[in-house]
Amino acid sequence: MSLELTDVTLTYPDGDGRLTALDAVSLAVPAGSMTAVIGPSGSGKSSLLAVAATLITPDSGRVVIDGTDTAGRSRAELTALRRKSIGTVFQQPNLLPSLTAAEQLQVMAHLDGRSPRKARSRALELLAAVGLADRADRRPHQLSGGQRQRVNIARALMNEPAVLLVDEPTSALDHERGAAVLDLLTTLTHQRATATVLVTHDRAHLDAVDEVAEVRDGRLNSRLGSRT
Numbered sequence: 714m715s716l717e718l719t720d721v722t723l724t725y726p727d728g729d730g731r732l733t734a735l736d737a738v739s740l741a742v743p744a745g746s747m748t749a750v751i752g753p754s755g756s757g758k759s760s761l762l763a764v765a766a767t768l769i770t771p772d773s774g775r776v777v778i779d780g781t782d783t784a785g786r787s788r789a790e791l792t793a794l795r796r797k798s799i800g801t802v803f804q805q806p807n808l809l810p811s812l813t814a815a816e817q818l819q820v821m822a823h824l825d826g827r828s829p830r831k832a833r834s835r836a837l838e839l840l841a842a843v844g845l846a847d848r849a850d851r852r853p854h855q856l857s858g859g860q861r862q863r864v865n866i867a868r869a870l871m872n873e874p875a876v877l878l879v880d881e882p883t884s885a886l887d888h889e890r891g892a893a894v895l896d897l898l899t900t901l902t903h904q905r906a907t908a909t910v911l912v913t914h915d916r917a918h919l920d921a922v923d924e925v926a927e928v929r930d931g932r933l934n935s936r937l938g939s940r941t
């Protein structure tokens with residue numbers, strides 16, 4: 714398993730007491746497969762993603778990323794693990810306005826100490842994989858919303874992460890562009906063997922995934938997706 718959450722419980726301070734955002738949640742996502750996480754507002758989806766991203770340490774339970782148990786790791790170790798093993802795609806692409814599409818990706822490799830020449834060729838390869846080979850030298854304002862989200866996805870894959878965490882990637886897109894982005898995520902998940910978690914409100918997305926996990930009041934029920 715590339716991503717394994719076992720019996721994860723997370724609480725937040727809430728007045729005099731604690732609010733249980735995740736209640737003994739277990740989730741395992743193998744390489745090359747995509748799990749959709751659905752559930753009503755406030756059910757714990759973002760909390761689940763934040764725990765999987767190692768951005769929040771749960772009160773109890775185990776989080777294993779690409780074979781590495783995160784328990785007891787220092788902040789620096791977790792940052793290194795995130796950089797190496799986790800790619801994130803959020804609703805808004807958050808691209809840097811002054812950089813071209815290729816440079817947005819190259820920055821990631823630079824942070825990782827890779828050679829600039831290798832970074833450039835990997836950036837171009839990934840932009841081609843997301844259908845933007847001819848847009849590599851455009852800046853964000855010269856791209857459409859769907860194209861910006863594609864750059865965002867390519868950037869998340871720059872360091873060949875084992876785990877890809879995706880939060881509502883199509884919420885800013887119309888139906889057709891949203892469907893194309895979802896198709897792309899499915900293809901990349903299989904091609905690049907990432908363990909992908911997709912938080913979504915869109916039930917149309919559920920047909921494309923391998924497994925659906927529904928969160929309600931911090932508890933998780935898994936059921937198989939229609940691809941399997």
Ligand SMILES: Nc1ncnc2c1ncn2[C@@H]1O[C@H](COP(=O)(O)OP(=O)(O)OP(=O)(O)O)[C@@H](O)[C@H]1O
Nearest residue numbers: 725726732734752753754755756757758759760761
């Ligand atoms: N930092 C925090 N401090 C206190 N409570 C929080 C915090 N973050 C989230 N919560 C609470 O934890 C619960 C789960 O929130 P979470 O953001 O994970 O839900 P969600 O399913 O992602 O919701 P949405 O679909 O609206 O984004 C909610 O009751 C929320 O109010």
